[in-house]
Amino acid sequence: MMRHFFLNGRAIAAATALAFLAGCTTFSRDGGFNTVSTVASERLGKDAVLVKTDEDRETVAKRTQELLSKPLSMDDAVQIALLNNRGLQASYGELGISEADLVQAGRLPNPGFMFSRTQGNGSLSINRTFTLGLMSVLTMPLATRIESRRFEQTKLLAADAMLKVAADSRRAYINAVAAGQSVAYTGQVKDSAEAGAELAQRMQQAGNVSKLDYAREQAFYADAVAQVAKARQQSVSAREKLTRTMGLWGAQTQYVLPERLPDLPKTRPELNDLESFAMLNRLDIQAAKLQTQRVASSLGLSKVTRVINAVDVGYQNNFTTSDGHQQGYQIGVEIPLFDWGSAKVARSEAIYMQSVNRVAETAINARSEVRESYSAYVTDYDVAKHYRDDVVPIRKAISDEMLLRYNGMLASAFDLLADSRDQVGAVNSYIDALKEYWLAETDLQQALGGRLPPLAMASAPSAPTTQAASPNDSEGE
Template sequence: MPGFKELTARPRLKKTRRVVTVTCFLLLAGPGFAADSPVSTLTLDQALQAAFAGNPDLAAAQWEIGIAQGDRQQAGLIPNPEVSWEAEDTRRNSRTTTVMINQPIELGGKRGARIDVASRAQDAAGIALERQRNALRADVIQAFSGAQTAQQRLQLSGQSLALAEHGLRVAQGRIQAGKSSPVEGTRAQVQVSEVRLELSRAERDRANAYQQLAQVMGAPLPTTTRVQVAAEELSIVPPPDRLLERLNETAELRLARLQIEQREASLGLEKAQRIPDLTVSVGSQYDELERERVNVVGLSMPIPLFNRNQGNVLAAARRTDQARDLRNATELRLRTEIQATLTQWQTANGEVQAFNRTILPAAQRAVESATQGFEMGKFGFLDVLDAQRTLIDARSQYIQAVAEATQARVRIERIFGDVDAFGVSP
């Protein structure tokens, strides 16, 4: 972790290290990774690829494209003809039989209006799928970040336990030398017990975070999997003016505009329904008594006397007005959310920088000074405990600030999708 100093010296790790992948993601990650390693590292890119390939909600949403295509195809079909047979007089020698073919002919542009509505629905299905992919991407980033945070908390709990155990050993050494009261040893032991409980909670939280990540990805994670360590530097979120310039290109606002067009197309279809359809009939009639066959031609059309579809036209017009208001509400909500999110990111980023530059180094020095002073008999063990707790709290607040900054990035990703691929840069 940036800003954290180990209590004991450790050999420096080589800069070049081999990254291995989770066994179940080898096909997604590509060649060049080993599957026989006991511990594997899962990167964010691998988690995103696995989620796009295996998330059941996204897989179900993808079928909406085919459904919309079927609706579009059905909307363009013309009505089928009807065949009718009719007999007058049941007596065989005197009855008259008529065979007719009836073909409905749609008037008023109904077929074109249906196609327009279905085409708008087809476009909306594509944008809705894009929005769901953006939401899934944001969920994966959030779950991955949650796993990283839980992993960092577990690591810090281990460091805190080492810190508390070091204080306990110092206290026991002074007690054995007769320089400190046994009460200080009890206090040190209580501190160790509290930190061990915190370590147990951190292990539980990490397990829950990994389960949440596996659920979003749509694939179980092996027990030997560890998520990639978070980068030391926070990701950069573009400035508000750049994002607001691209607001109309977001999937959510494009979908809101398309819903207006879809409601307008539905209004046009309802208006077309006011015009009755014409039915053309062609057939043949045979008279058994006269031994004569004649051709029959007919036209029929309902009279729009009472039902002129006026109720459906009114409802469709009001739905169009509603869609316009919803679009305006969506734009207002997105603008407000973007500004609030960027404010959150700037605040969290400032806190992270303050922890890295000032708070964490000062808290670490305070622990070292208090411990050395206690060994020399200058301070009491309460001073050591206070310094230790201050450092532990500072580390927890640092992780919380990083998590809040990541949450802000996730909210931007949920609105815009991949910000880097979107072409927005600071």
């Protein structure tokens, strides 16, 4: 015997209303990535992309090739990293996960259907029941708000991850260019040491130099050879780190770096109220605040459902041969006999206090990082400026005077070679100081949320990527 189950008009209206509510939460067109791309554009002046299709990959490959077709600048390195860094692309996956949780929270639970058919002693019984989790429906608006805040938090964290990759690429670029520049200057020291060693050998054979002076020149040359090998390996390591940060492989790794770091800016902009600026701009602080708000909302949800967290409402339509059709409803309620939800509430409160302290810790650490990075920024600028304006010019003046003395036969060839090495050493020290300044500026930008204050950026002079690091081009003169 077959029986058909029909919903009455009221049930149909209710089902239609539920279906309408279920369709209110949908996936966004950008998947939450607009926050990341906006931050990249406003704070870095760069493009952030989410690579999902073959067309996206082709576009990225074409843009990367265009940037690699010329000597790589610092800005180009940052842009390439934002396009190709696979770890960054993986972190963007959190956006899809979080949005899926948000959409799921905004959808009604699927109803349940139970059917049974029994027959015996000439009697037939058919039972059909539809059930729906009522508590899930009642708490759906609050659950949606919680997941909405989590989604906003995930957007900020994804943007913050993008800023960190940009900062890492800047550091890797600075170290790679400085390492290559150090190889050149270390090679000059080695050439000077080699000339001194050959001269000492000829003079020792002629009996015009002591064994001690001969041994000193040979020892210096041996050490210079080792320093060149060490500098070359450091250059390879720094370049490979930059390559990894930019996500390059194959023929792309044959990019060309400039010979010198950007020049030191002529003036250092005055930066004020940096801590307040960081509090407003750092994305990790904003994300931590959203985390606390989300946990607070979750605590409210826990208190709502602490006693009754499972209510099932069902509609029944049964049939028996003896009694005919029977219609009705059923309600299933979890009885809080052993668990009154106190542990759930206590856990939520502990998580909330943990989140509050995390926000405070993030803010305190951020302020400290700003002070520390600004101190390094100021100090490294002053040190680099000191080398540029004082040390290197003095070393050049000494070298010029030594050359005059040598021409007047008042100084030996060994004195001239030693002075040349000292001058190259001073220039090399300036390179190190210049590298530390650019690294310090990068650290300060990251501590402030990815950029310096707008007034500072407007007043700071542009830094060309191919200008000489030595202000007087005194490369071992």
